[in-house]
Amino acid sequence: MSHPLANSYMEGSCFPTFLTLFFQQKxxxxxxxxxxxxxxxxxxxxxGFHALQSCFYPVGWADVLEITEAESYKFTSTGIEIPGDPSNNLCTKAYDLLKKDFDIPAVHIHLHKIVPIGAGLGGGSADGAFTLKGLNxxxxxxxxxxxxxxYAEQLGSDCPFFIENKPVWVTGRGEVFEPVELDLxxxxIVLANPGIHISTAEAYGAITPQEPTRNTKKELEGDIxxxxxxxxxDFEEPIAKKYVAIQNLKEYMYQKGAVYASMTGSGSTVFGIFDEKPLGLSFEKEIMTWEGTL
Incomplete structure (x- = not known):
């Protein structure tokens, strides 16, 4: 029995195009x-890198990445505008890495960008890592x-995390993983991004690196x-002093009942963790938000 969609296309000139799409690997x-x-x-x-300690924890705010076999390589995007040369996008770099070692076909990668860029959320790193996983x-x-x-480590320090995509304790420059006894x-969780771009240079220029006074991993494995x-x-205090919107968002999370709130990465996204969904949340229209269950 023929496919009903195929029957509908047989009556018009689009049928050859449909056949191509139907049998393409996607x-x-x-x-x-x-x-x-x-x-x-x-x-x-x-x-030249900095030695870090942190716990990386995955959240549900996500982009949409489509990989389709094609006659020649192409990268396109929609959603949030991605600055810079598309050839420098981590999705393209991920494809190039594998293409050097494997005889893989050309593909069309389309990225619908939803996660804010330069927001301390690792969105670009996730795109590159998921491209590797998708091609594999x-x-x-x-x-x-x-x-x-x-392969992911060659793309950037945060990229290897997204291969397994589960909570880990991170050291080194962000690429050395250890198990962490933490389950949220x-x-x-509520995430709010005020649209403030903070460069890596600005973030590191605002702090004085130092050993922590407490064992953060042990604290995270204890009572929230x-x-x-x-x-x-370490980035939060000096950055929040300069950008009051970040401090205001953190205070708002606690006012609404968060058990813990913080800026993530080098900013500017602030998150609040709650025991249950908070009621009556309201943000200014320029603030991008996402919320959901961990």
């Missing part, structure tokens, strides 16, 4: 963001998690009620 993925639970900047390493699955490359993480399942006092993001 994959749709949803690269999600992450938050930092605590972020300690210890010192500047000889290689689409073309049956058989790459292990470890091998995919090795059932908690409710104590996080407010002991789990800190």
């Amino acid at each position: 994959m749709i993925l949803f690269p999600n963001a992450k938050i930092n639970l605590g972020l300690n900047v210890l010192y500047k390493r000889p290689d 699955d689409l073309f049956g490359l058989g790459l292990s998690i470890k091998k995919l993480q090795t 399942s059932g908690k409710y 009620a104590h996080w407010k006092a002991f789990v800190k993001n």
Whole structure:
């Protein structure tokens, strides 16, 4: 029996196009963001990177990534405008990395950008890592998690996290992972981005790297009620002093009942973790928000 959609296209000139689409290999993925639970900047390493400590935790705010086999490589995007040369996009770089080592076909990568850019959420890193995973699955490359993480490390420090995409304690420059005994399942999270772009140079220029006075990993594995006092993001205080909107968002999260609130990464997104969905949340229209269950 023929497919009913095929029958509808046979009557018109679009049928050849439909056949092409129907038999093309295609994959749709949803690269999600992450938050930092605590972020300690210890010192500047000889290689120019900073030694960090943090917990990376995945959240549901996500882009939409479509990979389709094509006659020639193409990258396109919709949604939030992505600055810079498309050839420098991490999705393209991920494709180029695998293309060097494997005889994979050309693809058309289309990214619908939803996660704010430069917001401390790792959205671009997720896009690159999910491209690696998508190409691996689409073309049956058989790459292990470890091998995919090795490729992802070449894209950027945060990228390897998104290969397994589960909570980890992070050290090194953000690429060394350890298990963390932390499960926030059932908690409710609200993320708010005020649209303030904070460059890496500005963020690091505002802090003095130092060893933390408390064991952040141990605090995170303890009672969340104590996080407010002991789990800190080293970037938050100096950045919030300069950009009052960040401090206001954090205070608002606590006013609405958050058990813990913080800026994530080098900013400017602020998140609040709640025991249950808060009532009566209201944000100014220029603030991008996402909320959901962890």
